[in-house]
Amino acid sequence: MSAQHKIGSGFGHDSTADDVLAGIDLTGKLAIVTGGYSGLGLETTKALAKAGAQVVVPARRPDAARELLGDLAEVDELDLGSLESVKAFAERFLASGRSVDIVIDNAGIMASPETRVGPGWEAQFATNHLGHFALVNRLWPAISAGAADGGARVVSVSSTGHRRSDIRWDDLEFRLGYDKWEAYGQAKTANVLFAVQLDALGKDSGVRAFALHPGGILTPLQRHLEKQEMVDFGWIDEDGNALNPAFKSPEQGAATQVWAATSPQLDGLGGVFLEDCEVAEVSSDEAPGVRPYAIDPAAAERLWTVSAQLTGVNAFG
Template identity: 45%
Template structure:
């Protein structure tokens, strides 16, 4: 059963009756918020979850509930991964490949949002470097470990509607930096990466999809200036009132992680492959005004030629070429 599910569905509702015993799942960002809940829900259905986190001590503390809720052979293993350092990405991916155990689902969940101007260890703009390039290298290096019938799930955002990627100036060397603009670029990149990864791997039965989890209050907002979230909510609610709609309500963390587990373990592969999902269904293409909470994906984020161009630019930036 793949539905009907929606914006208020939780991870436990989406996975009700699903047996993931014997499945192995990798989740990045398993030290807080959506990553922890995603890992918990999967391990509770019997999945062996490998949680990747930059701060292992923090992840150990945060994932106590994951181990406590594990059932039917499910469990959790933590590995260190700093997506803002390609040295860390390469070290961890090399260890996983050397280990040789395969994955049925990889959920690229980790990320940063609206950070001040900064750079990764390799000199990339922080958000593009962490949210996109770190995952780009990591996932491609372990792609051979994703079993036929497996799936890549990239956690993107409705924030992709703030901006398309800029392949001419990805590091803001010639563009005035704006936190939300940079976030939008990185989240569009997450979708385009899924589109091209899906094209390259679907012949061997591996599919990829991207999604918006919804508006959730997590650590992701830690870089926002004081009052910034309140200002954004005021603008959103003014727009909603003008449309005769009720005020915006945040999702709970179990509701926010529901689309990740739905897209990874419940939805049909052909339904979500190469697509963008939200509220536990495949979204439709919409253009026009930016509304941070309305549904819809911009056409530039699903454009296959655009996805190929981003892939080539990403390979150039990281100095590594990945086979078709």
């Protein structure tokens, strides 16, 4: 029986990261939040630190991150589009001898112009999925050590954008023609499938994984979009003001990933897709929820195998 059903969390669309952390003490816990210095990542870092966690923020722009975060978090350098950078960060962290209780794969890019990174990979798939895949696998010794101390969680920040595309098994790299939104959709589907397979592989070690849609929020994630495109979508007006009443504040947008990372309501669960601080229902139409192809165990296993081949990294190989 699928666990992909609502559990009655009591939280919802308007809940904030502070709301879901009420009464939760994270003292002694260590969290790694990629991109934790901008947009939802910044609000996530603030909330976790406020609850007592030690937060490590690997950042593509470490100087900017340090300026924004001050003493709120430990900052290190990480470019998810570079496997060498991922390896270097992981080695530095593992050398510190610390265990990890929470990993939030928050950083990402959306609807970018066609860009190639590494050995020619499409940038959205490479940055949003492959970089995080390699990071978590390389950090696995520290994550499994954290699990031994009472459980660890890995949170993969996806989006309803996963509905735009299944995995393009015959053309992962968009060699046959590039569409920025389809590429984003594939990357977000990959984020969900990653959590499904990681949970299957890690749960016996005490590591549970979740994927989620944070909600619609105006953040620097939209940096690749033209203003007129967002006006046409009905997101903003001609003056740049938010129009869509369903949009969230950054504090609300960070809530679901913080809930995924910390809530005792999710104890015993894993490999499920969340939205609005709740387990989502499966949906095959325009209704809210997660598409069946994004939580398919066979597809998740297949993507894991492909990702391990591409990155040369597999903690479970």
